[in-house]
Amino acid sequence: MAKLTVYGTPISTYVRTTRLLLEGIGADYDLKSVDIFNGESQSAEYLAKNPFGKVPTLEVDGTLLYETNAIVEYLDATLADRKFSPSEPLAQARMRQIISIIDSYLYANAISTIVIQRLIVPNQGGKPDEALIANAVAPAKTALEAIESLTVGSPYLLGSDVGIADFYLIPIFIYLSKTPEFEAVTAQTPKLRTWWDGVSQRPDVKKVCG
Ligand SMILES: N[C@@H](CCC(=O)N[C@@H](CS)C(=O)NCC(=O)O)C(=O)O
Structure with a gap:
């Protein structure tokens, strides 16, 4: 190998x-x-x-x-013989859409702003910038609602098999779920909440992200 x-x-x-x-x-x-x-x-x-x-x-x-x-x-x-990517073309396109939404719209707002301000800045003795956080909530919410609309959500984002789309979103939810903004940004994403309840218990998630 x-x-x-x-x-x-x-x-x-x-x-x-x-x-x-x-x-x-x-x-x-x-x-x-x-x-x-x-x-x-x-x-x-x-x-x-x-x-x-x-x-x-x-x-x-x-x-x-x-x-x-x-x-x-x-x-x-x-x-892995593409075991972690859907083979059906539309589902494959959904996977790439989800990755692109995360890269282009979610990461900057959810991680670079909300998570850094809420979890990292105070840890380093600083004060969160509330205006920055407030400006990031709406675009983070939009990105999550877009992903919600593209997913099956149960048990995994694109159906019965865990895959790359899940592996992109799980690490973001690990941190975002520890912020007070999590409630607001996932208020309209019931499928993602159910998905998160399930995937957060996976042993690989505990091993890599624990
Ligand atoms: N487009 C890159 C983004 C990777 C990325 O933003 N990684 C972050 C950590 S999660 C990083 O390296 N941040 C350090 C920096 O921006 O200086 C990818 O898909 O790999």
């Missing part, structure tokens, strides 16, 4: 997405810590692996791959 190394901060949502898939595949891999909070991800050594200084980066037998959507689709295709 190929030698796999994931570079990244273990608490990163995108690193967790990659690791949830690797756990699902049952693949052996090394996790090499690259800290996004102390400048390590902007070091010349890491920028040579990933010019954007983002985590994760995957190394497969010496070949580097970055951008989580490319990483997970590659791993799924090469190691």
Whole structure:
């Protein structure tokens, strides 16, 4: 089997997405810590692996791959016979829509703003910026309601099989569910709430995100 190394901060949502898939595949891999909070991800050594200084980066037998959507689709295709992506074209398009909504609209509002302000800033002795948080609630809510409208939701986002779409959203819910804004942003997403009650109990989620 190929030698796999994931570079990244273990608490990163995108690193967790990659690791949830690797756990699902049952693949052996090394996790090499690259800290996004102390400048390590902007070091010349890491920028040579990933010019954007983002985590994760995957190394497969010496070949580097970055951008989580490319990483997970590659791993799924090469190691799992695409078990974690729907084969039916519309469901496959739904998976890519969900990933795109998360990348383009949800992550910045839910993680970079609400979660960072509510969970990280106070942890570092600062005060949350309430205006920033307030501005992020409506777009985060819109993104979650869009995902709600595209999902089956029970037991998994796209039906009976856990997949890449779930592995993208679970790490975000881990953090978002710990903020007071969770109630507001999921007020109109009953399917996602039921989905979350179920997936949050999965052993792979406890292992990677616990
Ligand atoms: N488009 C990238 C986004 C990855 C990303 O934003 N990772 C965050 C951690 S969850 C990061 O590296 N943040 C550090 C920074 O922005 O400097 C991907 O899909 O992999």
